Amino acid sequence: MGGMPDMLRHPARRAHILALIGAGVLIVTFGGIGIELGNDMARHGNLDRQSTAAGSYLRGVHHATSNARICHYAFEAEHNPADGECYLQAITQLSDARAGFDDFRSVQLREGSGRREVLEVVEKQLQTISAWPRAAEAMPQGGAALLATLDQNLSVLSRASTLDQADRVANMLRNTSWQRRLAVLGILTGVLSMISAGWVLDRSSLAAARAEASSRDLALRLRATLDSLSLGVAVFGADGRLWHWNEQLATVLGLGKDFLRTGLSYNALSGMVVVDGVPLLEPFEHIESSLSKGELAPPVVVECKGGNGADLELCRTLFFAPDGAAERRGFVLTAADITMRLRSERALGEAQKLRALGQLTAGIAHDFKNLLTVILGNLELAAEYDQPDQVEQRQEYLSAATHAGHRSEALTGQLLSFMRRQRGAPDSLQLSDLFSFLGGLLGRVIGPRIVVECGVAADVWPVRADPAQLESAVLNLAINARDAMPSGGRLRITARNVTFSVNADLMGLPVEEGRSIRVVSDPSPLPAGDWVRLDVVDSGFGMTREVMDRLFEPFFTTKREGAGTGLGMAMVLAFSQQVNGRVVVATGRGSGTEVSLWLPRAIMASAGAEGTVAEAMPALARPASPAPQAQARSLQVLVVEDDAAIRDIVVTILGMAGHKVLEAGDGEQAFDTAAGVEGTLDLLVTDIQLPGPLDGVTLSRVLVERYPALAVVYMSGDLTADSPPPEGSVSNVRLLAKPFRRDGLMEAVTAALRARAGV
CATH class of the missing domain: 3.30.565.10 (Histidine kinase-like ATPase, C-terminal domain)
Known part of the structure; x- marks a missing residue:
């Protein structure tokens, strides 16, 4: 009972009611007129049986067209078998109507030659409909639009035929005045009812066409939206069969282009998404168990490595129809490539570490400024005490400056340890x-x-x-x-x-x-x-x-x-x-x-x-250890350092030790200098990071090939006491961390020479 008001409110149903009222009025009117004017109609011979048959033919075709449209829309909305049977009967009637079309066309052309174009269109449309499959779900693409056009054309012919019939009947009326008034009133009422019914049908046809276009446009927009997503989406029914999907799903999961298809089973998809013999998707039995409970559950999310090496995030979500219908429940599977997101997270972590390092560096810079103030201030004070009797005071200031330098060295070591996550x-x-x-x-x-x-x-x-x-x-x-x-x-x-x-x-x-x-x-x-x-x-x-x-x-x-x-x-x-x-x-x-x-x-x-x-107290003031004694013989040493001030200090210290020292500012200059050395080159003291194509490690390998007995010392500000030799370094190399003092340099030189000698 609840469905009756909805049925009455439907535009097509209202049109049918108006058409029935109009037809009833016309039948009563024309019945009465026929009784009174039967003899007159027979005498004048104006009542054409073919016209009557043509009208009946037109109304039958028009009625079958309306039924086909209405039943098809109802079947699409609810998939009711009764609506499908209704649609099949209407299509069969339209196919059978081709047999009487020639007689109908001759009558229509006799009544008005201007209908020829419309009649040709209607004939073609009936021929097309006769070739349609006899199934409601198999209507060809564009079928609804064809029925709508046929409906409009039949409405035009119906209106024209109705007007011709009214004119013909009016001409035949030759009765008393009250009979004529009654006949005219009945005719007008019936005609208006029929015209109203045609208008309602026309408007409903237009509304149906617009609704169909809107639905089609909505479907296309939804499809475009799905395909525009950066994650793959698949919608499965409760039976594990694939309903809908987007193109990105195959891309993310590394599937073939034609693998996904409507009705594909979830287990078949799971069998294809396997890495190292382990399926990535959740077993269907688990999903089926969750669906059987009929309750929404939190999404199941898992991160894994895909077959193509990408980082994936797989998510399974259940859905249920509002009315709880079992055939409208299922689950959605989404697959997202999160490789870039993980990279961004790692980059963000690195950025946060850089921010922390920047703030740490600001604090270290502050400490260095304090230490430099102590060094420079004590050196200036020591320069003021240059008299022989002021040695003790001068030494006190020099010791304070030296200690501040040691603290600078320790501070640098702390910063390097922090960067390398090394413990003191x-x-x-x-x-x-x-x-x-x-x-x-x-x-x-x-x-x-x-x-x-x-x-x-x-x-x-x-x-x-x-x-x-x-x-x-x-x-x-x-x-x-x-x-x-x-x-x-x-x-x-x-x-x-x-x-x-x-x-x-x-x-x-x-x-x-x-x-x-x-x-x-x-x-x-x-x-x-x-x-x-x-x-x-x-x-x-x-x-x-x-x-x-x-x-x-x-x-x-x-x-x-x-x-x-x-x-x-x-x-x-x-x-x-x-x-x-x-x-x-x-x-x-x-x-x-x-x-x-x-x-x-x-x-x-x-x-x-x-x-x-x-x-254990390198940072505290303590007496400086004496420099190591010079070697027994004068060595030929090559010093390579791009910082001229540091190079001068190393050259001076080694020269004071009695060695013959050659110097170069980069690897290429050092190679040319070594090529012009007379005799044997005994020792190479080089910075690791040098400008140009030859760094310190590469330079040492080249020179060791020429001078197999060459001892090598690497210098760098990136080194700490426990740093390993750099990759590709020569054997028996010794490391010297900057900043260093004279005794540290000489100890490294002595250790390198002993290592080469096998001592």
């Missing part, structure tokens, strides 16, 4: 040596407004740490303390021995001097054993809980823009992690801040302990 080399270190050095340095770094107090560390155990990194960590903490006391204050650095018999929770230690807000770098308990606690305490205003929670975040800083990099505490944290220690920060408003470094005690052998500690 921990060694045994006496904190008393560190404190004695920091006592003089911090006063100059911190400034006169802050009093620096370094405690006594003579009885403190040695610690296992890299000296340069520990010194850098303490300096970072001292600089942070200075910035926390802009109006001046007191900075205290102390160290003491602590032994825990059991694992200790550092956050559970007693609160000291009101500093109750604390954070620790690692919340896990500190292992039992011997530890050295190094405290850096300031008398500033302290920090808030919000700042403490982000204290160890890289690039977090409370300083103004450009005043800090936010890497100080991050570097301190990294240092503590390298030595397996801890960092505890305690603060309180108005109570200052205390940073405690918990460092593991170094276990030292009783014999030679002092020598071990002394070797």
Whole structure:
């Protein structure tokens, strides 16, 4: 019952009702007129049986055309077999109508010669329809448009025939006035009803044509949209048969161009998408089980490597019809090539690392400026004390400049280690040596407004740490303390021995001097054993809980823009992690801040302990070792370095050692110089990175072929103490990291000569 109003609202149904009303009125009218005027009609002979037959023929064909269109649209919408049978009957009627078309055409041409063109078109259309398959789903392409055109042409003939019939009947009317009025009223009512029905049918035909065109356009747009996607899409029914897909699916999965087709089974597709014998697609049994539940489930997503080597992201999503119909449920498979996305993510990671490196470099540059200030200032002061009785003062300034240079060297090593993700080399270190050095340095770094107090560390155990990194960590903490006391204050650095018999929770230690807000770098308990606690305490205003929670975040800083990099505490944290220690920060408003470094005690052998500690302090001031003695005979040495200042230093040092030194600024000049050498070339000292086609490694290989006994030393600023020889280097080569000193150069030369001699 619910479908009846919809049926009545359909334009074609309304046209049928109007047509039936009009036909009924006409039948009643003409029936009455026929009874009254039968004799007159027979006498005048104006009623033409052929015209009547032609009218019946036209109405039958017109009715069959309307039924064919209406039933086809209904079948397309709901796939109801009854609609399909209706369509088949209408097409059969139209095919049978060809038999009576000649008689119909003769009548139409007799009534009006202007209908010849329309009649020819209708005849061709009926011939075309007679060749159609007898199945609703097999209507040829353009069939709906042909039926619409036929419908319009029949409407034209119907209107013309109706008007001719009305005129003919009007001429035959010769009855009383009321009969004529009644006849005219009936005729007008019937004609208007028929015309209205024709108009409604025409409008419905036009609306149907527009709807069909819109549906076709929508389908084309959807297809174009699918094909424009960068990911492959396939739609499967619940039975695992392929419904729709786009061209990108075959490209992404590496399938043949003609492999995908309607009705292809999911298992057949899965059998083709295999890498190393393992199918990439989810088994159909899993999907079938999910579909049987009738509930939406989260998409199944997997990333894998495709058969063509591309990185793929496969996603399976279920779908269900709103009415829950089993025949309208299924799943969608998408396949995306994410190779470029992964590359972009990796590039973004590299960009973030470059950003971090840029900020780190800014901090390193700041430290280098400070060190250069110390070097240049002490050298200028040393130049002022040039009298014989001022040797001791001059030596003090020169020692300070030398130590600043050593710290620059250590800073460079730290930067290289950071770039190569190398850990510093921990060694045994006496904190008393560190404190004695920091006592003089911090006063100059911190400034006169802050009093620096370094405690006594003579009885403190040695610690296992890299000296340069520990010194850098303490300096970072001292600089942070200075910035926390802009109006001046007191900075205290102390160290003491602590032994825990059991694992200790550092956050559970007693609160000291009101500093109750604390954070620790690692919340896990500190292992039992011997530890050295190094405290850096300031008398500033302290920090808030919000700042403490982000204290160890890289690039977090409370300083103004450009005043800090936010890497100080991050570097301190990294240092503590390298030595397996801890960092505890305690603060309180108005109570200052205390940073405690918990460092593991170094276990030292009783014999030679002092020598071990002394070797562990390359960044601290210590007496310079004497230069190695000159070789027993004068050697012929070739020095290759594109930096003229460095080349002059190397040439001078080797010349002072008694060797004959040749020099070159690049590989080609060095090759020409070696070609003109008289006698044997004993030693090659070359930078690895040289301008021109010959770098240091290639040059050394060429010269070793000419001089098999040639000893080789490579120099480079990219080298560290534990760097391996560069790829393609000659055997028994020795590495010399920049910056270097005279004793380092001579040690490398001696080691290279001994290696060549087999000593």
